[in-house]
Every structure is written in C-alpha cells, then in structure tokens.
Amino acid sequence: MSITTEVRPEPSVPPRSARGRVPGLSADRSVRSLLLVAALLPTAALVFLTYQMVKTAWPAVIFNGVSFFTTKTFTIGNLYATGTEVHHGYTAAKGASYGILPLVFGTLVSSFIAVTLAVPVSVGGAILLAERIPVRLQGVLGTFLELLAGIPSVVFGLWGVYTFGPVLSRTVFKWIAALHIPWFGGPAGAGQGLLTASLVLAVMIVPIIAATTRELVRSVPSISKEGAVALGLTSSETVRIVTIPFIRTGVVAASILGLARALGETIAVLIISGNFLNAFPHSIFDPFSTMASTIAAFLDSALTDSTGMAVHSLAEVGLVLLVITLVANLAGRMLTRRFSGAGLPVGRGV
Amino acid sequence: MIDTPAQVESRPTAPSVPAPEVPRQPRPERHPEEGTPDPVFRVKDLSFYYGPHQALRDVSIDIGAHEITAFIGPSGCGKTTFIRCLNRMNDLIPGARVEGEIDFEGRPLYGADIRAIDIRRRIGMVFQKPNPFPKSIYDNIALTPRRNGVKKSELDGLVEESLRRASLWDEVKDKLQQSAFSLSGGQQQRLCIARAIAVRPDVILMDEPCSALDPVATFRIEELMAELKGDYTIVIVTHNMQQAARVSDRTAFFTVDVSDQGRVGVLVEIGETSNIFTSPEDQRTEDYITGRFG
Ligand SMILES: Nc1ncnc2c1ncn2[C@@H]1O[C@H](COP(=O)(O)OP(=O)(O)O)[C@@H](O)[C@H]1O
C-alpha cells in the first residue's frame, strides 16, 4: 500500500506553484530552502576558493609551464637585480625559477609515513580504549585524546624541534642509521628532518583517527560481538572477526581525514623540516620541505616581488596542494566503497 | 486451528494459533514430578546478582538431554539472565556474580578448572536478533571450526552439512561467497543456528530466537528445532506461550517476585509442557497462561 502512494503522485498535494499558499507547507518550504542553502554552502565555498586560486595562479601556470612539475629549484630570484626573466609573455624577477618536484615529494612522503604510522597506533589504541580499559579510566584517557587534538600545531613544531627530534636523533635514529639500510642510513642529524617531521605529523593525526575509530568501535552492536564470544572465540579473535570488519570502512575515511591534515600541515613542518630546498633528501633523516611549509616560508618575500610572479607561483603551489588533497579524498572514497563490498554490512560503520 | 493432539505432536503448527491450550499428551515414560532422569544441566539454588541488584533467587532446574526446555515468564523476570548463566556469557558483565551450583554433564560449570571458552564451544547460543559475522555466508560457518582445527579438506563438507541441518542449504548453496547480510532476517537466524551447529555442540541455547522474525520465518525455525532435538539438547526462552506450547517438551515458568527487598526473578514451576499449560500447580502460572497477568 505504501508503495503505491510513493510511486503515484498524491492527488491531494497541490501543484508546486501553489504550495506556498497552503497552510503548514510554507514552513516546510522555508526549512527546505534553508537546508538546501546549508547543503550548497560548502560546495559553493570550494568552487569559489578554487576559482580564486586559479585566477591568482594563472600567470604562473603560463610562465612556469611543465617545468613547474619537472624541475627541482624553487627560488623567487634576485629582487634587486636589474633585468627580468620572461617566459610566454610573463615576467618574473631575475633568476627566478619555480620547480616544485622536491616539495611534492616531501609532502607526499612525510604524509604517507605519518599516516602509515598513525593508523595502526590509532586503531589499536581506540580498540583498547573502547573495549579493554575499565570505564572509569576510559573517560580520563579519552579526555587526553581530545586535548591532544586541540594542541596548536606550532606547539608541536617547537616540541619537535627542541625535544622530540634531538632526543630521537641521539638514540633511535642513530641505531637505525647504524643498520646501513638504503634510505635509512647516513648521518642521523640533529633531529630536524623527514623522519622527525613525519613522526610529529603522526602524533598530530593520531587523535583525529583514534577519536573517530573509538566512536566506530563503540557503535559495533554488542550482540554481534556476543555472537563470537558465544562460539568460544577469544576477545582478540572477536576483535578480528567482528569489530575490525565493522569499522574498516570508517577507519579508511578517518585515515583520509588524517592524511588531508598531514598534507596541509604548515607551521609544524616548517619548524621541523629544516626547510631544505632545491634537492631531494638522500635519507629519511635529511632535511626537506613540503608545499605548505614552502608557501609559508616564501610568502613574506614574495610580496615584495614587483613582478608579482612569486605570489602567482605560490598560489600555483597552493593549487597543486588543493588538487592533491582532493584526489586523496576521492581515492579514499573509492577505497571506502571497495572495502564495503562483499561480506560487509553496507553503510554500517561509516 | 490445532485441536487434535496428534497434530501438535508431529510437527509445529503455524504461528497464528490463538490460545495456548496444549493438547499434547504427556509422554508415557516420564512424569513431571520425577524430574529428568539424566540431566545435561543440574541447577541448584542459583542466585544471580548484577552488582548489588539481585536478578534471580534460588532457581533449581534439571534440563534433560535431547529435549526442548522452554523458559516462559513476564519480561524482566530473568529468563535471559538465567539462560546466559548456562554458557557463562554473564562472565563478561562487570560486577555480575553467580551463587549456587550448576552442573553441566556432571561437572561444575563454574568450577575452577573449567574455562568459559571451552564451555561455550560445547554450548551454542542463538540470540534475540540474528547476528551473523560481517563475512561471507561460507565464512560464517567455517570460521570457528577452522579456528578449532578442522582440516581444510573437511570444511566444505562441514559447511554443507551444517547448512543442510539448519535447512538453509538449498537457499544459499549458489551464493556461499556472498555477504551474510544479503540474507533475509529469517535466513540470517538459520545461518546463526548453522554456525552454532558447525562447532558440534551438545546444547543449543536460544534466547527469543524468533522475536525479530515474521510468522513464516518463525514457523521455519520452530520446524527446525523439532528436527534438531534428536541430536541436541535445546533450551529456548520465549515470551510467546504458543511457541513454548508448540515446540517444547518441558516448560519452566519464571516470574518476578516483588517484596521489600525489590524485584527478583524466581522460578515458579517446571514440568511437562502439557501439564504446565493444562493443569499448572501454581496459581501464578495459571494466571499468566490464561492472560490474567503481565
Ligand atoms: N547487564 C545488566 N546489568 C544490570 N541489570 C541487568 C542487566 N541485564 C538485565 N538486568 C536486570 O535483570 C533483570 C532480569 O532481566 P532479564 O534477564 O533480561 O529478563 P528477561 O529476559 O526475562 O526479560 C531485569 O530487572 C533487568 O533490568
């Protein structure tokens, strides 16, 4: 019966134009338009932002061409020298060269390491927090998790560069370097570099992933877990067989959130990275740079570039970062869809 | 619809039966007052506490092998609490405490040398709502046996056998790799029964297994229980008196005893199902089954 009413339009509902005059429906309509506005606002903001970025970056896109992505040197040139660089009809300061290859590399690698480290820690921690730890302690530890999420990133940066990094480089980094594994060798440095930055990023995104995962773990129906227990499975088997499949989709989504945070993190990375430009790091202990940190590092001097190309190029860096973040999100979505395939309760645990 | 004893005796009837008059004839070989000759569970003076709150007081029951024992009673009288004592599921509840004795196959269920995990492998459980694993139909059945050391070569056979016993095989044999969640509620519940059977338990506990199912699915589960009874001891909690009347050999009636100390679940009486429904000894049972209570 309900199906027929859904399929066939209800004759008693007045046509669209008359709706506003029907008492009771006008409120309904204003709520609906309010919701529509609320739903469209984020999309509109994203579109507007992208438009502004493209507009500002456009001269740089023409000036730099493909070499933006294929060269390693990023310099805004000598702002006090006479003469200019001209490409494709656009001018930049003498000696200016905008190549972001090492920055893309630094961004992707540091974020990837951070997420790889943070996901198992967060998921393991969240499961422990939600299932193993006595309820009274859960509250305290949960509060710490939320506090951790609220620490400003500059504090993480300072902590990383003054405490965490130096301590690690004197101990763990040295031991790893002594193993002479390619990419993990060489001098362990003073603590500013790719590994320290990745570790600090990991610490920063753990609360994001863990807090979401904790809620996911709590939302697993207890009757599902009891089903495993009643078959004589141990609690760790129950986690593996019931809890993890239930939360998997949501964990992927939370990890993407964490990844986006790591990709865009600016100030902490700027402080810890060693702000090393124009070349690739040779080992995981070497200083490096990311796109976000480079934008922050250059913005001040870029504003004094009378050709304006420095600012245009930084906008182009921002645009690329935006695209990378969007692509990561889309990839995450596709992954989420794949993970919620066979054997999984579709729509559950997201 | 059911008026003749023979009909009920042979198979469960459709669930739309009106009154719980049970025309089942008492089995000739046994009389209620004798109890059960060779009980699987022997429960003596069991009291159960959720922290300070007492949920059950002095329950004594024998549960016989290869028969179906039904627990009925008003909601909150401790049926779930009691059935979960039988496979030690209550161990998981913080602050919960058991007093009294439960012997399972002659050994104390809560003995120091007994591991709850081993107990649960011999006593299967089916829940109020179907709760298959978030895995394929095949894995739902095969997972626990595989973990318990059943050889890979024997798994396919075991899966088929378990699904056949749960009369689900014909419906799922072509889609064993599909998600268990793609099945209907009734099919999922039979899958859960098959999952329990695959571990080869001695006992199957069912806590209102049909409460989330439609009448047709309920009917199929009842049919299935009658078939399984030959091989398993079945204990079923139901708030549906007709169901207890249709499927069970013996029925235990629980109620809530209200006193100054609070509300505590107690066992009123247990006996042959036909006797409980036709000539209960206790007035409270009579009131309940005639609908004057709860
Ligand atoms: N986990 C629990 N913690 C505390 N009290 C509980 C818990 N489970 C059940 N109870 C209480 O124990 C009593 C019996 O409940 P239950 O065994 O679920 O009854 P029934 O299954 O007969 O409806 C009720 O008063 C209920 O509130």
Ligand SMILES: [Mg+2]
């Ligand atoms: Mg109950």
